[in-house]
Amino acid sequence: MAGGKQTTRPGGRATRATFALEFCGEQWHLQPGEELTFGRDATLTVDESNRYLHRVAGTFSHRDGHWWLSNDGTHLPLTVIEAEGRPMTVLPPGVETSLWPGTFAVRFEAGPARYELRGECPGDPAEAGTGPGVPIPT
Numbered sequence: 001m002a003g004g005k006q007t008t009r010p011g012g013r014a015t016r017a018t019f020a021l022e023f024c025g026e027q028w029h030l031q032p033g034e035e036l037t038f039g040r041d042a043t044l045t046v047d048e049s050n051r052y053l054h055r056v057a058g059t060f061s062h063r064d065g066h067w068w069l070s071n072d073g074t075h076l077p078l079t080v081i082e083a084e085g086r087p088m089t090v091l092p093p094g095v096e097t098s099l100w101p102g103t104f105a106v107r108f109e110a111g112p113a114r115y116e117l118r119g120e121c122p123g124d125p126a127e128a129g130t131g132p133g134v135p136i137p138t
Contacts, residue, residue, distance in 0.1 A: 035061040052111030070096035
């Protein structure tokens with residue numbers, strides 16, 4: 001996160017309001033006000049040796065009462081798969097979307113490698129109304 005302080009930390013104690021993320025057995029827990037970048041050279045290092053992977057492929061953040069995923073890359077799409085019958089969302093570069101409460105996966109490819117981040121977005125789907133909006137260009 002260029003120019004900002006990193007408040008995200010691996011591990012930690014999860015609460016009902018905690019955004020949880022897992023990649024290759026490593027757990028991350030975020031509270032509102034924290035963010036997590038992922039990529040080749042990010043808070044969560046996905047694969048530092050894959051030159052096809054963006055230094056920062058994406059960011060999880062919280063604002064306006066929702067958790068958001070933004071695609072910070074320039075050419076790799078991110079695929080968001082949410083549980084419980086929610087439609088799959090493909091985020092092209094420069095686009096963000098809010099995440100529906102519950103479990104989800106983010107999948108992406110860089111060169112010959114495929115990656116998957118798994119997580120859980122806090123909140124009650126019954127109280128989420130119509131759910132997240134349409135992906136928004138950033």
